[in-house]
Amino acid sequence: MALSQSEVLAGLAEIVNDETGIAADAVALEKSFVDDLDIDSISMMTIVVNAEDKFGVKIPDEEVKNLITVGDAVDFIVGAQG
Amino acid sequence: MSHPQLNQYTAVQFSRIYGLGAARGDLIVSNDEVAGPIDSSDEWIRQRTGIIERRRASANLSLMDMAVDASQQAIAAAGIDPSEIGAVLFSTITHPHQTPSAAALLADKIGANPAPAFDISAACAGYCYGIAQADALVRSGMAKYVLVVGGEKLSDFIDPTDRTISFLLGDGAGAAIVGPSDTPGISPTVWGSDGSHWDAVGMSASLLELRDGTTAWPTLRQEGQTVFRWAVWEMAKVAKKALEVAGVEAEDLDALVTHQANIRIIDELAKQLKLPENVVVARDIVHTGNTSAASVPLAMHALLKSGEVKSGGLALQIGFGAGLAFGAQVVVMP
Ligand SMILES: CC(C)(COP(=O)(O)OP(=O)(O)OC[C@H]1O[C@@H](n2cnc3c(N)ncnc32)[C@H](O)[C@@H]1OP(=O)(O)O)[C@@H](O)C(=O)NCCC(=O)NCCS
Numbered sequence: 001m002a003l004s005q006s007e008v009l010a011g012l013a014e015i016v017n018d019e020t021g022i023a024a025d026a027v028a029l030e031k032s033f034v035d036d037l038d039i040d041s042i043s044m045m046t047i048v049v050n051a052e053d054k055f056g057v058k059i060p061d062e063e064v065k066n067l068i069t070v071g072d073a074v075d076f077i078v079g080a081q082g
Numbered sequence: 083m084s085h086p087q088l089n090q091y092t093a094v095q096f097s098r099i100y101g102l103g104a105a106r107g108d109l110i111v112s113n114d115e116v117a118g119p120i121d122s123s124d125e126w127i128r129q130r131t132g133i134i135e136r137r138r139a140s141a142n143l144s145l146m147d148m149a150v151d152a153s154q155q156a157i158a159a160a161g162i163d164p165s166e167i168g169a170v171l172f173s174t175i176t177h178p179h180q181t182p183s184a185a186a187l188l189a190d191k192i193g194a195n196p197a198p199a200f201d202i203s204a205a206c207a208g209y210c211y212g213i214a215q216a217d218a219l220v221r222s223g224m225a226k227y228v229l230v231v232g233g234e235k236l237s238d239f240i241d242p243t244d245r246t247i248s249f250l251l252g253d254g255a256g257a258a259i260v261g262p263s264d265t266p267g268i269s270p271t272v273w274g275s276d277g278s279h280w281d282a283v284g285m286s287a288s289l290l291e292l293r294d295g296t297t298a299w300p301t302l303r304q305e306g307q308t309v310f311r312w313a314v315w316e317m318a319k320v321a322k323k324a325l326e327v328a329g330v331e332a333e334d335l336d337a338l339v340t341h342q343a344n345i346r347i348i349d350e351l352a353k354q355l356k357l358p359e360n361v362v363v364a365r366d367i368v369h370t371g372n373t374s375a376a377s378v379p380l381a382m383h384a385l386l387k388s389g390e391v392k393s394g395g396l397a398l399q400i401g402f403g404a405g406l407a408f409g410a411q412v413v414v415m416p
Contacts, residue, residue, distance in 0.1 A: 042130050042346045045307060049315040061307045 002081040008055065008074045015050045019043055029071035037070075057081060091223035097216070098267020099416045100227070100259040101159025103152035104383035106370060107139035107237070107253035116249040119242040127249060132345020136252035136371025138237045145176055145235040146187060148255035152379075153192045153229055159416065160227070160259035164193035167259075168225025171215055172201050173208025173232045173375040175404070176239055180289075184233075194229065205283075206341045206403025207273070208232050208375035209256065213399075214271035214409055216260035227261040232375030239285070241301040247283070248302065250344070252371025256379025258416075266414075269328030272320050273409035282308045283404045309403075313347045317402050318354035320410050324398060325355075328412035335361045336395030337385055337415065341402055342367035342377035351400075362390050374403065382415065391415060 003011070013027035020043050033039040039047070044067075048059050051073070057080035059067075067073045112135050113124040127133055139148065149172065157164055172185035185199035204211040209232030216228035233255030240248035260268070283304035287297035317340075325332060332355050340348050345367055352363050366381035373380060378399050385391040393415055400410035 040130065041307075042310070042344075045310050046314060046346075046350050049311050053315075061305075061311070064307070 003055070003078070005074055005078055008077050009070070011054055012047075012051060012070065012073060012077070015047055015054060019046050019050065027070055029069065029074060031070045032068055033070065033073075034068075051077060055081065093223050094221050094262045096263040096266045097220040097260055098263035098265070098414055099213070100162065100261050101156050101416050102379055102383045102386065103155025103157075103159065103257040104380050105148040105151035105155075105255045106380065107137035107148070107235075108143050109138045109140050111136050111138050111252075113249075116242070120245045120249060122245070122249065130344070130346065131250060132348075132365065132368055133250065133371055134368050136250070137254060137369070137373075139235050139253040145174065145178075145233055145255070146184065146191070148235070148253070149184070149188050149231050149233040149257070150191050152233065152255040152257035153188065153231055156229065156257035156259050157192065160261070162227055162259060162261070167194040167197050167227050167229050169216070169219055169228045170194055170197050170199035171212045171228060171230050172199070173204060173212045173230070174201060174234055175203060175205050175208075175374060176234045176236055177201060178238065188231065192229075204375075204401075204407045204409070205405060206343065206372075206374045206377065207401035207405065207407040207409045209378045210271065210399060210401035210409030210411060211273060211407070213258065213260065213268060213411060213413070214273055216258075217268040217271070217411075220260055220262055227259055229257060229259055231255060231257045232377075232379055234374045234376050236302065236374060239301050241286075244301060244303060246306055247304045250372040251302065252373045254370060254373040254376040254380050256376045256383060258379055268414075269324065269412040271409055271411040272324045272327060275408070276406045279308065279312065279406045281305070282312070282406060310344070310347060312406060313343060313402055314350040314354070317400060317408060318351055320402075320408055321351060321355055321398060321400050324400065324410035324412060330396065330412055332356055332361065333358050334396060335398055335412075337362045337364060337382070337391045337397040339364040339378055339382045339385070339397050339399040341400065342370065342381055343372050343403070375401075377401075386415060
C-alpha cells in the first residue's frame with residue numbers, strides 16, 4: 001500500500017537523521033536541504049540511495065537537483081510509489 | 083586411437099599474500115595547488131572528498147620506476163627470489179604504450195624474465211582482479227609465486243581545469259607476492275562488471291579522435307554522481323557478499339581496505355556494513371589521493387607499516403571503478 005505524505009516525511013526524516021545527525025523533527029516540508037539543513041551534495045546522494053531502498057522507488061540522477069526542499073522529495077517519492 | 087594420458091597441473095589447496103610493497107609519487111600536491119583552475123577551495127575538497135593532499139610523480143619518476151620500487155619491496159618482504167616468480171600481472175590504465183605490455187618490461191627489470199607477464203585493464207578494481215587471478219594461478223599449480231602490481235601515473239592523464247575527477251587523483255604503485263599456503267589466505271572473489279555504465283568514468287576521447295585532430299590530449303572524466311551512487315550502494319552489496327562467501331562476519335574483520343575514491347564513499351560503505359568500531363578503516367586517501375589500481379595495496383601497506391593492523395589480520399579489500407568493474411575478497415594480511 002502506498003505511504004501517505006506524512007509517513008514518507010517521517011521515513012525521510014529518519015534517513016536524514018541517520019546520515020547527517022540532524023534532528024528528525026527539524027526535517028520539515030518547507031526546509032531546503034542545502035540552505036536550511038546545511039546538507040551538502042554528497043550527503044544528498046547518500047540520502048537518495050537510502051530513500052530509494054526504503055521506499056522502493058527510483059530517483060534518477062537528473063531528478064535529484066530538482067529536489068530543493070524536503071517537500072519536493074516527499075512529493076516525488078509519494079508520486080513515484082507503485 | 084589410443085594416446086597417453088595427459089599430465090595436468092597438480093593443484094595446491096591454499097594461497098596467501100606473502101608480502102607487500104609501496105611506492106608513492108615524490109611530490110606532495112596540496113589542495114590549494116589544484117583548486118585554482120577549477121574554482122574550488124581547500125575546504126570544499128576536504129569536506130567533499132577527505133583529501134588534504136595527494137602524491138604525484140615528478141617528470142623524472144615514471145610509472146615503471148614506481149612499479150619496480152614497489153615490486154622489489156614486495157619480493158624482499160616475501161623472502162623469495164625473483165627467479166621463482168611464475169607470473170607477473172600488472173594492473174594499470176596509465177601505461178603509455180598500447181603494446182607491448184608494462185608487465186613484460188617490469189618482469190625483466192626485477193629479474194623475473196622469462197615469467198609470463200601481462201597487463202590488466204580494470205582501473206580501480208584492477209588490483210583485486212589481479213589478486214583473484216594470482217590466487218587461481220597459485221592454487222591450480224600453474225605458478226608458484228605471482229607478482230601482482232597495481233600502479234598508475236594518473237597525473238599524465240588529467241586536465242587541471244576538469245572539475246569532475248582530476249583534483250582527486252594521485253600517482254603510485256602497490257605490489258603483492260601471492261604464493262602457496264598451508265592455511266587459507268585469500269577468500270573466493272566476488273567480481274564483475276557493468277558495461278551499461280561504460281561512459282560513467284574513463285577517458286574523455288579515444289586515440290583515434292586524437293589522431294584525427296578532433297580532440298585535445300584525452301584525460302580522465304567522470305559522472306561523479308552516477309559513480310558515487312553506484313559505489314556506495316552496489317558496492318555495499320558486493321562487500322556483504324564477499325564476507326558471506328568468505329564465511330566471516332563484519333565483526334571478524336581487522337580492517338576494511340576499500341578503493342580510495344572518496345572518504346565519503348569509504349565512510350558510507352563502513353556504515354552500510356555496520357562495522358564495529360574496532361575494525362580499522364583504511365583512509366590513505368587523505369594524504370595520497372585516489373591512485374586507481376594502486377590504492378588498495380598502498381592503503382593496506384600503510385596500515386601494516388603504521389602498526390594499526392598487525393600481520394595475520396583479516397581484511398576485506400574491495401576495488402571498484404571504470405568499466406564499471408568491481409572485485410572484492412577477504413585476505414589475511416601479510
Ligand atoms: C567528484 C565529486 C566529489 C563531486 O561532488 P558532487 O557533490 O557530485 O558535485 P556536484 O557536481 O553535485 O556539484 C555540487 C556543487 O559543487 C560544485 N562543484 C562541483 N565540483 C566541484 C569542485 N571540484 N570544486 C568546487 N566545487 C565543485 C558544483 O558547481 C555544485 O555547486 P552548485 O550547487 O552551487 O551548483 C563526487 O561526485 C564524487 O566523489 N564522486 C565519486 C566518484 C569517485 O570518487 N570516483 C572515482 C573513480 S572510481
